[in-house]
Amino acid sequence: xxxxAQMRALLDQLMGTARDGDETRQRxxxxxxxxxxxxxxxxxxxxILAGTRMDLGDCSKIHDLALRADYEIASKxxxxxxxLDAVDHLESFIADCDRRTELAKKRLAETQEEISAEVAAKxxxxxxxxxxxxxxxAKAEQLGAEGNVDEAQKVLQEVERVxxxxxxxxxxxxxxxxxxxxxxxxxxxxxxCSAYLGLHDNDRRLADHFGGKLHLGFIQIREKLxxxxxxVSEKQEKRNQERLKRREEREREEKMKRRGDSSVxxxxxxxxxxxxxxxxxxxxxxxxxxxxxxRRRRSRSSxxxxRRSRTRSRxxxxxxxxxxxxxxxxxxxxxxxxxxxxxxxHKxxxxxxxxxxxxxxDRKxxxxxxxxxxxMNGKSESRxxxxxxxxxx
Numbered sequence: 009x010x011x012x013a014q015m016r017a018l019l020d021q022l023m024g025t026a027r028d029g030d031e032t033r034q035r036x037x038x039x040x041x042x043x044x045x046x047x048x049x050x051x052x053x054x055x056i057l058a059g060t061r062m063d064l065g066d067c068s069k070i071h072d073l074a075l076r077a078d079y080e081i082a083s084k085x086x087x088x089x090x091x092l093d094a095v096d097h098l099e100s101f102i103a104d105c106d107r108r109t110e111l112a113k114k115r116l117a118e119t120q121e122e123i124s125a126e127v128a129a130k131x132x133x134x135x136x137x138x139x140x141x142x143x144x145x146a147k148a149e150q151l152g153a154e155g156n157v158d159e160a161q162k163v164l165q166e167v168e169r170v171x172x173x174x175x176x177x178x179x180x181x182x183x184x185x186x187x188x189x190x191x192x193x194x195x196x197x198x199x200x201c202s203a204y205l206g207l208h209d210n211d212r213r214l215a216d217h218f219g220g221k222l223h224l225g226f227i228q229i230r231e232k233l234x235x236x237x238x239x240v241s242e243k244q245e246k247r248n249q250e251r252l253k254r255r256e257e258r259e260r261e262e263k264m265k266r267r268g269d270s271s272v273x274x275x276x277x278x279x280x281x282x283x284x285x286x287x288x289x290x291x292x293x294x295x296x297x298x299x300x301x302x303r304r305r306r307s308r309s310s311x312x313x314x315r316r317s318r319t320r321s322r323x324x325x326x327x328x329x330x331x332x333x334x335x336x337x338x339x340x341x342x343x344x345x346x347x348x349x350x351x352x353x354h355k356x357x358x359x360x361x362x363x364x365x366x367x368x369x370d371r372k373x374x375x376x377x378x379x380x381x382x383x384m385n386g387k388s389e390s391r392x393x394x395x396x397x398x399x400x401x
Contacts, residue, residue, distance in 0.1 A: 036070060038079045044069035045093035048079040051232040053101050053225075060222040062201075087243060091236045098233040105226070109202040116195055130181040134207055135196045137174040138214050141167055145211060146219025171211075201226040268293050 038048060044067050046052040054067040082088065148163040194207035201223045205214075217223055268290070 036072075036075070038075040038082070039088070040070075042070050043075055044071055045090040046097045047071045048076050048090060049094045049232075049236070050076070051094060051098060051229065051236070053098070053229055056225040056228055057222065060220075060225060061203075062222060089240075089243065091240045091243070095233065095236045095240060098229060098236070102230065102233060105202055109197055109199065112197045112202055112204070116197065127181070130177065131194055131207060134174065134177045134181055135205065137170055137177055138205065138207070138209060139218065141170050141174065141211055142214030142218030144170065145215035146224075149215070149219055167211075198223070200230070 036042065044052055047055065047067065047069070052067060052071070054064045055071070057064055079088070079090070144163055144167045148160045148167065151157075151160040151163060196205045196207065197203070198205055198217070203217065203222065205217065209217075
């Protein structure tokens with residue numbers, strides 16, 4: 009990686025994806041499922057074991073230091089619970105490693121000669137002392153690289169004491185079995201990284217193994233897994249406590265509401281129950297409820313008045329527009345239309361006068377016919393009376 013690429017990666021790690029206003033990089037958020045959550049928490053095995061004998065290659069998910077910076081900024085405000093995804097990922101990886109370790113142990117048990125339990129215990133003791141020496145040498149080298157020379161000297165003195173114990177354990181192991189079988193290399197599987205360790209390995213070989221990147225990487229992964237489990241349990245406990253608190257608050261509020269409702273629904277002549285403070289609180293609640301009702305009524309009446317005034321104003325506006333339209337229509341009429349109106353008026357007046365004359369004629373004719381009928385009736389009556397008198401005579 010060039011110096012410019014290193015500087016760019018360092019800026020991404022410090023400032024996030026939006027450090028230079030590049031919008032194309034913001035299309036993938038750190039909450040996307042395609043982003044590796046273990047990488048955001050700095051515990052992805054693909055990064056830790058890169059360049060070792062067990063290099064896993066590139067991760068199938070997105071790794072970006074800028075996204076990790078975005079996650080670190082966002083995790084300060086709220087809990088995102090990405091630890092659950094990281095725990096699942098690391099648990100599956102460690103389970104696979106432990107399965108390989110058990111297979112290697114079975115393979116060694118099949119290939120190596122069987123020894124008694126006593127000899128196996130002595131060989132196990134030698135292996136444990138070898139492991140302790142390798143760890144102490146790796147620690148001394150790390151302290152020397154950091155500049156803690158005094159601490160490194162103390163660790164080397166401890167290494168010498170462990171070496172003396174190892175020589176004694178090797179002597180016991182050599183005396184417990186024949187020379188021909190003692191010369192054979194006795195192997196052991198490392199419980200951390202599933203690598204093979206020899207019983208007669210020198211200190212340099214042990215220091216290289218226990219201080220190597222592979223062994224330390226597995227230790228880092230296992231320690232990170234335990235830390236994440238502890239963090240997840242603490243967060244879950246905290247979340248459960250918050251839920252319990254919210255539930256208790258809701259139950260308390262419901263009880264207060266029930267008490268208030270029961271105090272409001274009590275009969276007017278019934279004596280209030282409880283202490284004086286309880287009666288005062290009930291009376292305050294009643295007053296508040298009454299004042300709320302009054303406010304609601306006032307608001308409703310005011311809203312009604314507003315609606316009525318709006319409808320009145322709308323009606324007035326409509327009438328005014330109608331009048332203005334009718335006036336404008338009357339003004340816009342042409343002289344031809346006016347003459348037509350006059351002629352129609354004259355025609356209507358003539359029709360009315362002719363109708364009146366016909367009605368008068370009908371009345372006169374009716375009255376003359378009635379008179380003729382009456383005169384004819386009178387003449388017939390007089391004739392009948394004369395004929396009656398003549399008959400009597």
